[in-house]
Amino acid sequence: MVLDGYSVASRLPYFLWNSMPDERLIELGSKHQLGGGRLIEEIDRMLADPRSDRFVKDCLGQWIDLRDINFTSPDRKLYPEFRNDLRDAMLLETRAWFREMPISPSSNRFCFKMRKPSREA
Numbered sequence: 001m002v003l004d005g006y007s008v009a010s011r012l013p014y015f016l017w018n019s020m021p022d023e024r025l026i027e028l029g030s031k032h033q034l035g036g037g038r039l040i041e042e043i044d045r046m047l048a049d050p051r052s053d054r055f056v057k058d059c060l061g062q063w064i065d066l067r068d069i070n071f072t073s074p075d076r077k078l079y080p081e082f083r084n085d086l087r088d089a090m091l092l093e094t095r096a097w098f099r100e101m102p103i104s105p106s107s108n109r110f111c112f113k114m115r116k117p118s119r120e121a
């Protein structure tokens with residue numbers, strides 16, 4: 001299924017922001033200007049927006065169960081130095097690492113590949 005510009009503008013922010021589209025996306029989508037390089041520019045813009053923090057938090061929470069970190073505790077005999085501030089730092093470091101991963105299509109090391117739709121579908 002190929003999406004038109006308005007459909008892309010409607011869906012993309014719910015993925016990257018967990019929120020509705022902003023005026024710019026709606027305008028570009030309604031004018032069918034969300035293809036090729038313009039789409040990549042918009043993805044980069046959206047990932048730079050603070051609203052993308054929700055994407056990072058939710059993605060890691062589901063992907064590697066990071067949201068369940070508070071339900072586990074290291075063995076105090078093996079790790080007597082473990083404290084809650086260390087747990088918080090572990091969360092922040094993991095999120096910062098993920099944020100720096102090449103999740104933008106403009107990166108040379110883009111880790112989420114887009115593929116062209118199959119004509120057989």
